[in-house]
Amino acid sequence: MIHDPVCGMEIKDTAKAETVEHKGKKYYLCSTMCKNKFLDDPEKYIKEDDGEGHSDHGHHHH
Ligand SMILES: [Zn+2]
Numbered sequence: 001m002i003h004d005p006v007c008g009m010e011i012k013d014t015a016k017a018e019t020v021e022h023k024g025k026k027y028y029l030c031s032t033m034c035k036n037k038f039l040d041d042p043e044k045y046i047k048e049d050d051g052e053g054h055s056d057h058g059h060h061h062h
Helices: 033-039
Strands: 019-020 023-029
Touching: 019 033, 023 033
Parallel strands: none
Antiparallel strands: 019 023
16 A cells, blocks of 8 residues: 655555655655645655565556
8 A cells, every 4th residue: 555655645656646755665646736845855755664574565467
């Protein structure tokens, strides 16, 4: 499941969402407003725990 890192909204249609690439990772934003906020201060919205739990447990459906 993909969430907008700025407002936390679930991105249901990635085709319509705004995308931003930051440090090689792709982020989806629900609107241009959120995109601008994200670009303004990306680190503020990326809460990444740089601990040991860095494995991929996601189930992707294509
Ligand atoms: Zn948003």
